[in-house]
Amino acid sequence: MDVLMLSRLQFAAATMFHFLFVPLTLGLSVLIACMETAYVRTGNKTYQKMAKFWGKIFLVNFALGVVTGITLEFQFGTNWSRYSAFVGDIFGSLLAIEATAAFFLESTFIGVWHFGWNKLSAKAHAIVAWLIALASNLSAIWILLANGFMQDPTGYVIRNGRAELTDFLAVVTNPFGWYQFFHVIPGALCLGGFFVMGVAAWHLIRESHVEFFQKSFAVGAGVALVFSVFTVVEGHFHGNHMSQVQPAKLAAMESHWETQRNAPLYLLVVPGKEGNLVEALPIPGALSFLAYNDVNAEVVGLNDIPKEDRPPVLLTFLGFRVMVGIGTLLPVLALFGWVMRNKLTRYPLYLKILPWCIPLPYIAMQAGWVLAEVGRQPWIVYGLMRTSDAVSPVTTGTVAFSFILMCLLYTLLGAAGIWLMVRLAKKGPEDHTPIQVKAA
Amino acid sequence: MDTFVETGTVHYYLAVTWFVLWGVLWAVYFILDGFDLGVGTLHPFLARTEEEKRAMLNATGPFWDGNEVWLIAAGGVTFAAFPYAYAQMFSGLYTALMLLLFALIVRGVSFEFRSKVESASWRKTWDICHAVGSFLPALLLGVAFANIFRGLPLDETGFSQAGLLGLLNPYGLAGGVLFVVIFVMHGALWLCIRATGDLRDRAEKVALKTWPIQVVLTVLFLAYTAVETQLFSNYFLYPALFIILVLPVVGLVLMRTAMGAKKWWTAWGASSLYIGGTAMFGVAGIFPAIIPSNPNPGHSLTIMNSASSPLTLGIMLGVVLVFLPVIIGYQLWAYKTFATPMGEGDIHY
Numbered sequence: 001m002d003v004l005m006l007s008r009l010q011f012a013a014a015t016m017f018h019f020l021f022v023p024l025t026l027g028l029s030v031l032i033a034c035m036e037t038a039y040v041r042t043g044n045k046t047y048q049k050m051a052k053f054w055g056k057i058f059l060v061n062f063a064l065g066v067v068t069g070i071t072l073e074f075q076f077g078t079n080w081s082r083y084s085a086f087v088g089d090i091f092g093s094l095l096a097i098e099a100t101a102a103f104f105l106e107s108t109f110i111g112v113w114h115f116g117w118n119k120l121s122a123k124a125h126a127i128v129a130w131l132i133a134l135a136s137n138l139s140a141i142w143i144l145l146a147n148g149f150m151q152d153p154t155g156y157v158i159r160n161g162r163a164e165l166t167d168f169l170a171v172v173t174n175p176f177g178w179y180q181f182f183h184v185i186p187g188a189l190c191l192g193g194f195f196v197m198g199v200a201a202w203h204l205i206r207e208s209h210v211e212f213f214q215k216s217f218a219v220g221a222g223v224a225l226v227f228s229v230f231t232v233v234e235g236h237f238h239g240n241h242m243s244q245v246q247p248a249k250l251a252a253m254e255s256h257w258e259t260q261r262n263a264p265l266y267l268l269v270v271p272g273k274e275g276n277l278v279e280a281l282p283i284p285g286a287l288s289f290l291a292y293n294d295v296n297a298e299v300v301g302l303n304d305i306p307k308e309d310r311p312p313v314l315l316t317f318l319g320f321r322v323m324v325g326i327g328t329l330l331p332v333l334a335l336f337g338w339v340m341r342n343k344l345t346r347y348p349l350y351l352k353i354l355p356w357c358i359p360l361p362y363i364a365m366q367a368g369w370v371l372a373e374v375g376r377q378p379w380i381v382y383g384l385m386r387t388s389d390a391v392s393p394v395t396t397g398t399v400a401f402s403f404i405l406m407c408l409l410y411t412l413l414g415a416a417g418i419w420l421m422v423r424l425a426k427k428g429p430e431d432h433t434p435i436q437v438k439a440a
Numbered sequence: 441m442d443t444f445v446e447t448g449t450v451h452y453y454l455a456v457t458w459f460v461l462w463g464v465l466w467a468v469y470f471i472l473d474g475f476d477l478g479v480g481t482l483h484p485f486l487a488r489t490e491e492e493k494r495a496m497l498n499a500t501g502p503f504w505d506g507n508e509v510w511l512i513a514a515g516g517v518t519f520a521a522f523p524y525a526y527a528q529m530f531s532g533l534y535t536a537l538m539l540l541l542f543a544l545i546v547r548g549v550s551f552e553f554r555s556k557v558e559s560a561s562w563r564k565t566w567d568i569c570h571a572v573g574s575f576l577p578a579l580l581l582g583v584a585f586a587n588i589f590r591g592l593p594l595d596e597t598g599f600s601q602a603g604l605l606g607l608l609n610p611y612g613l614a615g616g617v618l619f620v621v622i623f624v625m626h627g628a629l630w631l632c633i634r635a636t637g638d639l640r641d642r643a644e645k646v647a648l649k650t651w652p653i654q655v656v657l658t659v660l661f662l663a664y665t666a667v668e669t670q671l672f673s674n675y676f677l678y679p680a681l682f683i684i685l686v687l688p689v690v691g692l693v694l695m696r697t698a699m700g701a702k703k704w705w706t707a708w709g710a711s712s713l714y715i716g717g718t719a720m721f722g723v724a725g726i727f728p729a730i731i732p733s734n735p736n737p738g739h740s741l742t743i744m745n746s747a748s749s750p751l752t753l754g755i756m757l758g759v760v761l762v763f764l765p766v767i768i769g770y771q772l773w774a775y776k777t778f779a780t781p782m783g784e785g786d787i788h789y
Contacts, residue, residue: 060552062552063553067548067549068545070511074515076530077519077530081531084530085523085524085526087523088524089520089748092519093520093752095519096759099512099513099516100759100760101763103513104763104767105767107508108506111502112502115501119777164748164749164752168751394534398534399534406538409545413549416553417549420557424556
């Protein structure tokens with residue numbers, strides 16, 4: 001394997017591992033802040049107990065997410081130095097703003113939150129919880145705007161052999177980044193909801209801490225329902241916009257080969273290298289409609305895109321289907337849970353299935369990133385710089401060494417972390433409520 | 441290398457401002473993460489009982505995450521303000537950097553993982569991870585910065601490889617050892633502030649014993665620097681710059697007198713002054729280079745050939761002017777809330 005392929009794999013592994021933990025941080029932080037607020041408003045100790053229980057799991061998850069994020073920032077320099085030199089003027093500044101405006105806030109207050117139960121009033125502690133939730137989501141804006149620049153570069157001019165910033169407003173209002181933001185954040189909240197529902201279901205079927213987990217379930221199901229629907233609806237508009245700026249990604253995610261008007265959507269497709277191996281059950285005009293809200297719109301096929309500009313079809317195709325498939329299932333599951341939240345014990349099968357559904361939103365989000373990033377290939381910055389021109393001039397051995405070490409380390413840490421989270425989740429809340437020293 | 445920045449223009453002054461800020465960010469990072477890396481390095485040697493082990497972790501627990509963000513910020517600012525230098529520095533120091541990151545990852549996780557399972561072997565594993573993950577960054581940061589002072593082997597394209605073995609030259613290693621000693625001292629003083637009982641007394645002994653070592657190593661490293669690097673040329677050109685050297689010297693003296701008077705906050709502050717002064721001494725020495733080239737200074741990455749566009753530098757300056765005071769404000773508040781001698785309630789997990 002060459003440096004390019006190794007670097008791509010290493011970056012993919014680092015990003016996907018990081019993104020195993022980030023969505024739960026984004027989603028659960030909001031849920032916990034809601035629980036703490038409910039405690040402050042009602043004085044009901046169960047809500048405080050809830051914040052503490054979910055908070056313990058949150059901290060293990062947070063630790064893994066935060067430490068693996070550092071590698072990503074630095075990998076742009078180590079593995080993609082030509083990219084960094086070319087777009088640092090824009091991309092680098094977005095990352096730096098993220099650190100200044102959001103990451104500092106998140107990292108400073110996580111320590112305060114962790115060690116502050118007996119040092120802050122309940123109200124102040126709830127405010128800190130909101131600050132953490134706010135900061136993590138604020139972080140996501142800057143990261144997704146940086147990614148938005150890679151997807152659809154705006155606000156620059158090529159000067160001095162690099163992309164130089166000319167219009168900061170265009171960069172921070174880049175529709176692609178915002179469409180992603182309003183897709184990823186609700187997705188993460190939905191994931192947080194399903195995480196809470198799944199763990200709660202595990203306990204409810206065992207009749208342990210029933211009141212506690214019924215309350216938790218209701219919070220989780222409400223959030224999961226609202227945001228899973230939001231994610232799906234927004235996903236449609238995101239797809240519309242993407243189709244216009246990245247026709248090659250659209251063609252690859254549908255394995256659509258022939259340019260045509262009134263393009264059909266095939267329910268059964270097996271993509272091949274030079275065309276589809278199987279193509280059956282067409283819905284006339286559906287692809288044109290989904291992409292452009294117009295059944296007669298022309299959809300460009302892969303055959304009309306030069307070979308060297310085509311994304312890997314199979315991965316993009318699968319990424320899209322896995323994401324959409326799971327995305328369709330989640331609102332149904334959440335709706336049932338929300339409606340039946342007070343008589344859950346009557347549906348043991350549902351409760352038994354739910355813990356196994358925890359991985360689903362995770363898989364959907366990972367698949368979504370495969371679609372977004374693999375579908376953008378062969379470009380690192382769409383239409384502007386190829387991934388192959390972005391890689392650092394380093395030796396294969398250098399990358400291979402760090403890649404192998406990283407895989408080993410991440411596997412061990414990931415396994416230990418997930419094991420710990422499962423253990424904490426199964427253990428349930430502690431029965432004694434530690435005393436709050438200061439009054440609210 | 442092409443030159444983007446003309447001397448005397450607005451662009452030039454923006455680049456100089458960012459160079460100073462870049463140096464300050466690294467200095468603050470060393471001051472803040474320095475003490476928690478130092479405490480982590482001391483962990484296997486100072487803590488005897490399980491309670492003391494937890495106390496040492498909790499002495500830095502509320503702060504380390506916020507401290508480490510200064511590294512992210514220093515990295516991010518290098519990327520944003522001097523992208524060519526960022527690209528060269530990080531790809532050139534590839535392996536050393538990855539090892540540094542892996543060490544920081546293992547250390548960060550150990551804070552959270554260690555006490556979650558009631559098992560001696562589990563705790564021991566994470567204690568080792570914590571100590572190695574604290575010692576290695578201290579050493580590697582020293583190696584990396586000493587090599588930057590000395591100059592990296594850049595070529596005309598700017599990009600070149602300094603393999604890990606190339607970095608482990610005697611001067612680089614000397615830098616590594618100096619950093620470890622500085623951070624251990626800084627961490628011991630922090631423990632004198634936060635720990636109690638036997639642990640605190642042991643930390644005090646370490647601090648008192650480390651001080652003369654730090655003084656001797658500082659003098660030796662400065663002499664070695666004069667022989668091995670071009671760092672002093674700026675100082676002979678503008679002797680007024682030697683004022684910066686006053687900071688670490690005052691820091692060292694004040695540190696000792698404060699320790700004698702058992703004023704631990706003052707001693708820690710003096711140690712911070714020493715670290716900040718030493719870092720800025722190095723930064724001022726390499727100006728206008730960010731990554732000096734050795735043996736061919738013509739290939740150096742400087743503020744002239746590495747800086748971002750004036751628009752980016754200007755916008756970033758605005759962002760920093762707004763957010764930095766806010767960050768300093770809430771970090772100070774966090775320190776004020778938690779940086780007190782730990783009582784019973786703080787040793788829990």
